[in-house]
Amino acid sequence: MTDTPSLYEELRDRIRADQPTGLCTIIDGPNIGAKLLIAPDRASRGTLGNPELDRIVTRDSLAELEAGRSGVRHYGPQGQTTPEDLIDTDTVSVFVESFAAAPQLWIFGAVDFTAALAKVAKVLGYRVLVCDAREVFATRRRFPMADEVMVSWPMPVFVERGAELGPRDAVCVLTHDPKFDVPAVMGALTTRVGYIGVMGSRTTHAKRMERLTEAGLTDPNEIDRLMSPIGLDIGARTPEETAISICAEIIARRTGRKTPSLRDGSGAIHSAQ
Amino acid sequence: MTDTPSLYEELRDRIRADQPTGLCTIIDGPNIGAKLLIAPDRASRGTLGNPELDRIVTRDSLAELEAGRSGVRHYGPQGQTTPEDLIDTDTVSVFVESFAAAPQLWIFGAVDFTAALAKVAKVLGYRVLVCDAREVFATRRRFPMADEVMVSWPMPVFVERGAELGPRDAVCVLTHDPKFDVPAVMGALTTRVGYIGVMGSRTTHAKRMERLTEAGLTDPNEIDRLMSPIGLDIGARTPEETAISICAEIIARRTGRKTPSLRDGSGAIHSAQ
Numbered sequence: 113m114t115d116t117p118s119l120y121e122e123l124r125d126r127i128r129a130d131q132p133t134g135l136c137t138i139i140d141g142p143n144i145g146a147k148l149l150i151a152p153d154r155a156s157r158g159t160l161g162n163p164e165l166d167r168i169v170t171r172d173s174l175a176e177l178e179a180g181r182s183g184v185r186h187y188g189p190q191g192q193t194t195p196e197d198l199i200d201t202d203t204v205s206v207f208v209e210s211f212a213a214a215p216q217l218w219i220f221g222a223v224d225f226t227a228a229l230a231k232v233a234k235v236l237g238y239r240v241l242v243c244d245a246r247e248v249f250a251t252r253r254r255f256p257m258a259d260e261v262m263v264s265w266p267m268p269v270f271v272e273r274g275a276e277l278g279p280r281d282a283v284c285v286l287t288h289d290p291k292f293d294v295p296a297v298m299g300a301l302t303t304r305v306g307y308i309g310v311m312g313s314r315t316t317h318a319k320r321m322e323r324l325t326e327a328g329l330t331d332p333n334e335i336d337r338l339m340s341p342i343g344l345d346i347g348a349r350t351p352e353e354t355a356i357s358i359c360a361e362i363i364a365r366r367t368g369r370k371t372p373s374l375r376d377g378s379g380a381i382h383s384a385q
Numbered sequence: 386m387t388d389t390p391s392l393y394e395e396l397r398d399r400i401r402a403d404q405p406t407g408l409c410t411i412i413d414g415p416n417i418g419a420k421l422l423i424a425p426d427r428a429s430r431g432t433l434g435n436p437e438l439d440r441i442v443t444r445d446s447l448a449e450l451e452a453g454r455s456g457v458r459h460y461g462p463q464g465q466t467t468p469e470d471l472i473d474t475d476t477v478s479v480f481v482e483s484f485a486a487a488p489q490l491w492i493f494g495a496v497d498f499t500a501a502l503a504k505v506a507k508v509l510g511y512r513v514l515v516c517d518a519r520e521v522f523a524t525r526r527r528f529p530m531a532d533e534v535m536v537s538w539p540m541p542v543f544v545e546r547g548a549e550l551g552p553r554d555a556v557c558v559l560t561h562d563p564k565f566d567v568p569a570v571m572g573a574l575t576t577r578v579g580y581i582g583v584m585g586s587r588t589t590h591a592k593r594m595e596r597l598t599e600a601g602l603t604d605p606n607e608i609d610r611l612m613s614p615i616g617l618d619i620g621a622r623t624p625e626e627t628a629i630s631i632c633a634e635i636i637a638r639r640t641g642r643k644t645p646s647l648r649d650g651s652g653a654i655h656s657a658q
Binding site: 171172175176179181185186192224228231232235236237288344345346347348349350352353355356357359360361363364366367368369371372 | 444445448449452454458459465466497501504505508509510561617618619620621622623625626628629630632633634636637639640641642644645
């Protein structure tokens with residue numbers, strides 16, 4: 113581990129420059145203390161003592177870094193990702209420390225779906241903001257699982273804080289009120305946010321697109337950023353199932369998978385009983 | 386509401402016969418006290434005062450019943466499912482009371498993915514059982530979110546309690562240990578469980594299929610019940626993302642959607658970094 117000091121120097125520099133970085137350290141098993149420094153935009157540095165272990169830990173820690181999450185992961189000596197050999201062979205425990213803010217999910221609309229979506233997003237490590245203009249609905253009591261509940265129209269939020277949003281973040285517009293959803297979508301489009309989902313039936317979606325066109329949304333590249341109707345086509349009905357379909361779409365969109373979204377289908381979203 | 390007494394009679398009979406049933410009652414808005422009795426295997430009885438509202442509440446309450454969950458849902462007067470008109474018009478609050486046990490998820494293998502899957506499944510309303518033969522891993526301290534943690538080999542669990550499992554339930558086999566996963570899969574196949582997912586890379590899956598064939602699994606209809614590799618193809622990497630992909634597949638499989646599963650694809654599950 114002769115290069116540990118320079119590895120820490122690079123870590124220090126990256127933290128100071130606010131660049132997301134992960135430090136992986138073997139805390140149990142062979143090579144205790146061995147380190148790997150990872151970053152989304154460059155090759156990893158250091159080694160845990162096995163190239164395949166390095167490769168797997170790099171992959172996993174980049175995902176942890178995207179979620180802004182730290183914790184201990186367990187591997188086989190060659191990076192096996194589930195402890196199939198835990199009884200018969202050595203296990204390597206790796207502390208993955210992420211130096212990055214948690215990704216954000218901004219939910220516009222304090223409706224029945226909002227609490228379910230906030231709950232599932234919290235499991236994924238998101239910082240969740242709920243925003244609605246109606247103060248009787250946007251209350252901490254209704255959304256105890258959210259990190260922040262705001263009573264506001266959408267535009268001021270995007271004007272003041274839109275710069276916080278980047279490719280790892282998501283905006284979901286769950287209200288069907290044109291007074292609220294049109295500015296929420298237009299606001300989200302001014303940011304670099306990686307996912308914009310808009311809830312509604314295909315009929316609602318068609319009417320909303322008319323209003324968005326009137327509001328100035330005509331660029332096909334911009335329109336392509338809207339995932340609407342929101343969510344993967346898994347037949348979700350309850351708020352909780354819908355939350356799963358939305359989070360699955362957020363993941364698929366970020367990883368570039370072509371798993372069918374409701375947006376790319378046709379017909380009613382809910383099948384008839 | 387002249388038929389309310391006979392509606393309660395039917396409810397009583399269904400509860401006594403252990404048949405899943407939901408009772409929907411308007412608790413706020415027009416027609417307070419109006420009732421609708423729903424069941425998966427027959428037309429709904431009673432009315433909430435509007436045919437479209439009846440249709441939507443029937444749809445939602447059947448889904449709630451599947452999750453064994455009770456609670457208040459809010460609708461527009463014609464069954465609008467999000468409160469877009471909450472400010473300008475009356476809202477109907479409906480108490481949906483489900484008379485059915487929660488669906489069950491049995492997870493075999495107390496590994497890193499287990500806790501994440503248990504957490505997401507709890508949001509969906511599942512009763513979660515975690516089972517592993519290794520008592521150092523199958524502990525309540527590691528899985529506080531599970532309803533039950535068992536130290537056992539798989540077969541005794543299926544012999545003693547397999548009859549509890551039906552189409553609403555799910556079995557996920559997350560260990561890669563042949564001593565454990567082969568009997569867990571064979572045990573699950575003896576039940577009526579609606580979803581059987583088995584974790585592993587395509588290589589692990591191929592080797593496992595060889596062992597399952599040796600164990601007597603040759604019927605194509607039985608093989609078709611196995612979702613392996615487990616989960617929808619959304620590019621999941623972390624345990625939490627994998628949990629989302631599994632729960633999305635459980636929902637899609639139950640609703641009959643053809644959303645691509647990892648099972649039906651090819652190539653590596655994780656893309657190269």
